[in-house]
Amino acid sequence: DARVTQTPRHKVTEMGQEVTMRCQPILGHNTVFWYRQTMMQGLELLAYFRNRAPLDDSGMPKDRFSAEMPDATLATLKIQPSEPRDSAVYFCASGLGPSKAGEQYFGPGTRLTVT
Amino acid sequence: QKEVEQNSGPLSVPEGAIASLNCTYSDRGSQSFFWYRQYSGKSPELIMSIYSNGDKEDGRFTAQLNKASQYVSLLIRDSQPSDSATYLCAVKAGTASKLTFGTGTRLQVTL
Numbered sequence: 001d002a003r004v005t006q007t008p009r010h011k012v013t014e015m016g017q018e019v020t021m022r023c024q025p026i027l028g029h030n031t032v033f034w035y036r037q038t039m040m041q042g043l044e045l046l047a048y049f050r051n052r053a054p055l056d057d058s059g060m061p062k063d064r065f066s067a068e069m070p071d072a073t074l075a076t077l078k079i080q081p082s083e084p085r086d087s088a089v090y091f092c093a094s095g096l097g098p099s100k101a102g103e104q105y106f107g108p109g110t111r112l113t114v115t
Numbered sequence: 116q117k118e119v120e121q122n123s124g125p126l127s128v129p130e131g132a133i134a135s136l137n138c139t140y141s142d143r144g145s146q147s148f149f150w151y152r153q154y155s156g157k158s159p160e161l162i163m164s165i166y167s168n169g170d171k172e173d174g175r176f177t178a179q180l181n182k183a184s185q186y187v188s189l190l191i192r193d194s195q196p197s198d199s200a201t202y203l204c205a206v207k208a209g210t211a212s213k214l215t216f217g218t219g220t221r222l223q224v225t226l
Binding site: 050 | 147160214
């Protein structure tokens with residue numbers, strides 16, 4: 001049963017702390033996306049990778065967010081330092097790009113609360 | 116003006132009726148269009164994709180695309196309570212891989 005996995009599923013942290021979220025894409029998928037979802041803004045693309053190379057991170061606050069793919073089976077999203085406005089659900093999605101990049105498979109998400 | 120617009124709803128339809136969800140987009144260069152379903156507290160799930168003008172049917176779902184009017188819709192026939200969810204319209208422009216999502220329409224199917 002191929003699926004995207006994300007850890008942790010829930011994270012509560014205090015303002016100023018570092019947060020690391022991890023994602024394992026579906027085996028064989030070469031494109032990985034990071035999204036953030038809030039009630040106010042909806043689903044926003046933060047960054048995406050193809051074949052582990054970053055293609056677009058224009059949606060990410062550069063001063064505190066960073067995204068990497070150390071290998072084909074792991075993508076990470078880090079926030080340092082975290083702020084209350086970062087509270088949201090963070091989704092990772094994977095797909096086959098570029099021809100089928102719009103057909104994305106989402107992980108269960110990490111619900112982040114920053115107090 | 117938002118790039119992808121949807122009525123937030125809720126759209127309430129009785130069981131067995133046809134639910135019609137609409138989406139407009141602003142970028143005329145958009146090439147591919149998708150409908151994702153998101154149950155409360157869950158992640159989005161792809162249910163339909165459409166790439167050319169006209170209708171595309173898959174079971175109880177029909178996606179309709181009109182590029183001239185920059186309009187895409189999703190029809191759900193014989194609506195079931197299990198169809199109650201938020202439906203997200205997503206648009207892909209040109210050769211870029213990124214999707215722009217609308218804020219979603221919440222559908223409620225009543226007994």
